Each structure stands twice: as structure tokens, then as C-alpha cells.
Amino acid sequence: MGWRERGVEIKTPEQIDGMRAAGLVVGRTLELLRGSVHAGITTRELDAIAEDHIRSNGATPSFLGYHGFPGSICTSVNDEVVHGIPGDRVLAEGDLVSIDCGAIVDGWHGDAAISVAIGAVPDEVSSLMRVTExxxxxxxxxxxxGGRVTDISHAVEQHVRAQGDYGIVEEYTGHGIGSAMHQPPNVPNFGRPGRGPKLERGLALAVEPMITLGTRETSVLEDDWTVVTDDGRWAAHYEHTFTLTPDGAWVLTALDGGEERLTSLGVPFGGR
Structure with a gap:
């Protein structure tokens, strides 16, 4: 294991390679789920597909049993923001489901999320998904x-604010990741730049904006997990795990390492 400073775990290049292996399992599982989502499927059926795929690839679901969580993925539908428990809910035409997935390979974690529309959805929902991603x-x-964690936070907020009057959920944030799924530092989706721990080689972070069509205020349902918007407006959630190399950013949970999107944004790609 790499060394720690202020609780922040710094990985060796070999350990980052282990995280890439976990990240690829997560990325491929989410692509399988994206193709499996359809009207009439239950969120429990999606969970079973995910668990089978994760385990068949020699990995372990990060979420299953985590603080008692009963699923291998989180399935959050419509006004549910995050941490939705898979169950008997049948997805219907016009729904929006956010799917959060984590996997462990040889002790190293990957974590990512996507939002998927079932059939046709209103333009405001399509825009919400685009803005969030x-x-x-x-x-x-x-x-x-050499930068700081809140450089990420500031860029997320600035992008969202420029696109319209969306709610940016503040109580739930991105996070450090590595030998555990949730580690310091937190990565908020808002704030001033130039603050927080320094971004250095070997640090891995999960960036995950949760954006709503209305208020940023949320509540937790009686299941003690599912987070919903207080005004009932819908939410979207996207997440990737990434690291920085001397060559640039490397998105460990993206199948192409993030090369296509980073290149289109004029950002150096640091994968291999």
C-alpha cells in the first residue's frame, strides 16, 4: 500500500493498475446494465444482472453488505437522487434510473454511475442528464x-450554473477511493477553487455530481438509504473514478480511459 498523508491514500503505479482492473469491471457492468434497462424490468433484476457480471469477472460487488446495504448496485428512479435499493419496482416508459456500481479486484475499488432514460423522456430530463454528465x-x-481538490468542485459548479437553474446536491459528494470505497478527501460539487488537499500522482478520486431539476434539498426515506428530492423534481447522477499521471488524467472506470471525452475538452490524456 502507498503512504498516507492527512488520511489521503497515495497509490503506487502498480496499485493504480489494480484500480484500473476494478474500474474496467465497473465500466463493463454499467454498459451491460445500460443495454439491459427496458420498460417492464425490475430494479432487482438489474441488480442480479450486475452481481452475476461482477462475480463472473473475478470481482466482488463493493456495495453488497456495505454498512448493511442489501444490493450490488444502487438504483435511484426519478426523484430518487442516490442510494436507491433494488427491489420490486418495475421500470416504466418515461422513467429515469440512475445506476451506481462498485467492484473490488484484489482489494482495490472502482466506482461509477450512469443515468439511463427508459424510452422517451421530456426535453428537460434529457437536458438534466446531459448537464450532469x-x-x-x-x-x-x-x-x-499540483492543483487542489476544489478545482474540480468549482468546475462542476460553474458548468452547471452556466446551463440553467438546476439544483446541486450538497450533502452527498465525490470522494477519495482506493483500498476502501470511501476515503478522504471529499470532492464537493460546488465551491471556490484552490482549496483542499493537493492533487498529486497516486491520488484517486471519484467525481459524482448529483443534479436536480429543482431544489438541492433532500431527505432520506424510511429505508434509511434512499435519498429523494424534497420537491419531488427529478435528479440525475453520473460518476467516474480517475487519477492523474505525469501525462494527464486517466479515468479508471471509463472503458477507453476517458480519452475521447478528455481529448474533446482539450485535456491531456494520461492513460495507457
Whole structure:
């Protein structure tokens, strides 16, 4: 294991390679789930597909049993922001489901999320999905060796604010990741740049904006997990795990390492 400073775990290049292996399992699982989502499927059926795929690739689901969580993925539908528990809910035409997935390979974690529309959705929902995903990439693109964690936070917020009157959820944030799924530092989706721990080689972070069509205020349901918007407006959630190398950013949970999106944003790609 790499060394720690202020609780921040710094990985060796070999350990980052282990995280890439976990990240690829997560990325491929999410692509399988994206193709499996359809009207009439239950969120529990999606969970079973995910667990089978993760385990068949020699990995372990990060979420299953985590603080008692009963699923291998989180499935958050419509006004549910994050941490939705898979169950008997049947997805219907016009729904929006956010799927969060984590996997462990040889002790190293990967964590990512996507939002998927079932059939046709209103234009405001399509825009919400686009803004949320693009804000995630803007955050990653703002990261530089020698910079600070809130450079990412500021870029996420600036992108969202420029696109319209959206709610940026503040209580739930991105995070450090490595030998545990959640580690210091937190990576908020808002704030001033130039603050927080320094971005250095070997640090891995999960960037995950949660954006709503209305208020940023949320509540937790009686299941003690599912987070919903207080006004009932819908939410989207995207997430990737990334690191920085001397050559640039490397998105460990993107199948192409993030090369296409980073290149389109004029950001050096640091993968291999």
C-alpha cells in the first residue's frame, strides 16, 4: 500500500493498475446494465444482472453488505437522487434510473454511475442528464497535478450554473477511493477553487455530481438509504473514478480511459 498523508491514500503505479482492473469491471457492468434497462424490468433484476457480471469477472460487488446495504448496485428512479435499493419496482416508459456500481479486484475499488432514460423522456430530463454528465467531465478536466481538490468542485459548479437553474446536491459528494470505497478527501460539487488537499500522482478520486431539476434539498426515506428530492423534481447522477499521471488524467472506470471525452475538452490524456 502507498503512504498516507492527512488520511489521503497515495497509490503506487502498480496499485493504480489494480484500480484500473476494478474500474474496467465497473465500466463493463454499467454498459451491460445500460443495454439491459427496458420498460417492464425490475430494479432487482438489474441488480442480479450486475452481481452475476461482477462475480463472473473475478470481482466482488463493493456495495453488497456495505454498512448493511442489501444490493450490488444502487438504483435511484426519478426523484430518487442516490442510494436507491433494488427491489420490486418495475421500470416504466418515461422513467429515469440512475445506476451506481462498485467492484473490488484484489482489494482495490472502482466506482461509477450512469443515468439511463427508459424510452422517451421530456426535453428537460434529457437536458438534466446531459448537464450532469458534462459537469462530471468538466470537473475531471479541471484536475491538474499540483492543483487542489476544489478545482474540480468549482468546475462542476460553474458548468452547471452556466446551463440553467438546476439544483446541486450538497450533502452527498465525490470522494477519495482506493483500498476502501470511501476515503478522504471529499470532492464537493460546488465551491471556490484552490482549496483542499493537493492533487498529486497516486491520488484517486471519484467525481459524482448529483443534479436536480429543482431544489438541492433532500431527505432520506424510511429505508434509511434512499435519498429523494424534497420537491419531488427529478435528479440525475453520473460518476467516474480517475487519477492523474505525469501525462494527464486517466479515468479508471471509463472503458477507453476517458480519452475521447478528455481529448474533446482539450485535456491531456494520461492513460495507457
Amino acid at each position: 458534462d459537469a462530471m467531465w468538466a470537473g475531471i478536466a479541471a484536475a491538474r497535478l
